[in-house]
Amino acid sequence: MSITQVAFHGRLRLSGIARFRGYLAALAVVALCGAVSVAGAPILQTAAFIMVFPLGVLMVTVRHGVGPAVFTAAGGVLVFDYIFVPPAWAFAIPGVKDGLTLIVMVVVAAVASVLAERLRRQAEKARRHAEVEGLRNALLSALSHDLRTPLTALVGASAALCEERLEVGQRRAFTHMVAEEARRLNRLVTNLLDLTRLESGRVRVKQVPQTIDEVIGSALCRLERQLEGRCVRTNVPEHIPMAAFDPVLIEQVIINLVENAMRHAGASSPIEIASRFEVDSILVEVADRGPGVRSGDEERVFEKLYRGPSAVGDGGVGLGLTICRAIVTAHDGRIWLENREGGGAIVRFTLPVRALALPRVPMELTSAWETPSQ
């Protein structure tokens, strides 16, 4: 599943409300068709206004898909039966002639709706394809720039270091430059590899239950050196249930969020990491006391290549939060950013806790196996 598809997935799931609206529309169309046919009955023959119903089905299909279309067809049949099949204005088992009319009506509706649905899917696919293509091109051009910047510095600085005639100060400056740019390149490549892994569909969200505290712990261990001297507070209560997620990817989400906080919030800002259980999901939050984001940009920060106004030349590449969102969405979770009261930004994400076969705390007394010391 590609990043963009992941994003679309989110949109499709939101369309539960849209689907409900589709059925409402279907109901309205059935009522309308009934009204039109009742109004038309004295003037026209049954065979003519009967075509009003498939037309309604077709319209519903084009806008709302197969489900509401079937609903419309069924509704149409009932209405037709109720109004026109003798005895009129009552439900009745139709005779041969009316039965045939009903069958033709259903078949026409079915064929029309299948064709219309196919058309709708193709159009949707083409639109998505174009959108994905556009994103990919933008990403590629921005990436080639972001990859070349540290590479240029590395090539230049290391070539200079090969020279014998450098002063001690220059030599030291170039050495630091090489180290810094190499780290930046490493960060970029790590994020890119994650992106590729996600795009290529090689990421299976593992269904192995994990505990969130140990993933937060391992992320902080990996960042230990960078976090040295900074106030980092954690608040992770013991009784948070397990959830199924990919520990390597969620660790990367936490690392990206903490690195973001370090880069944007300044050296003196404390970083707070907390987690808690909420109804049916685990919530993790990373908060800082930096400047926060420009009001109104809370959603834009997750866009590919978004860079905050303070982010110029900070070694970031504008991919970190995008990858976080892709990873969290692939886990059916949600991620969002808010400005904090009193200054700073807070990013929260959720991981759903599905009905897991949680281990009954077991095996405390295993008699078959004893330690060698006994």
Added chain:
Amino acid sequence: MSGPPSILVIDDEPHTRTLLQVTLGQHGYHCLHAATGREGIALTLDREPNVVLLDLGLPDLDGVEVTRLIRDRSSVPIIVISARGQESEKIAALDSGANDYVTKPFLEGELFARIRVALRSAHPDETVAPTGTTTIGDLSFDFDFRRVVVAGEQVHLTPIEYRLLGVLVRSAGRVLTHQQILRQVWGPAHAAETNYLRVYMKKLRYKIEREPAKPKYLVNEPGVGYRFRVPT
């Protein structure tokens, strides 16, 4: 053995070999190197190095295969060099006898910490009961009296928690895969029950770590296992 410890580097990248040779030399180790798996195995048997650093992506043989072939004939500690995202390869190498791993790009300090641990506890014999008291940082583990003290205070552990911590302490500094821990604590029949392990690791962390989500000792290696970290 006399003289400085010797370290064999098996890596097909000439630059990595040069880099390791220089830094190992600076730290007082004698460095041998091989560019292929076969050459590495031959050198291991011939020169008997004290530690082998093995890159997982060799041109001729799969790193796991090299580990297995070396392990057939030698108990030299093997530290695998791997990339992030190769969790299953890491586990396969560890399960076929590698002692530890570092993830590329690694920091010098991390590599030398692993080498020191490998040299110290080349191959802990798991069938011999440990005795005495092991002290690491502010934690002390008394194998004789089954007492665990953290920062001067005794911690009450259930038998399983005690056994689990014991296994980790005995391999302090070294990564243990989930399976290795499960096998040692619960027995070979339960090697697949990673959930139990997670539950108990969590309990243990909340008992002995001051800040369980920012652990000092009981460190998680995502997708691979756990490591009892020795503070430097």
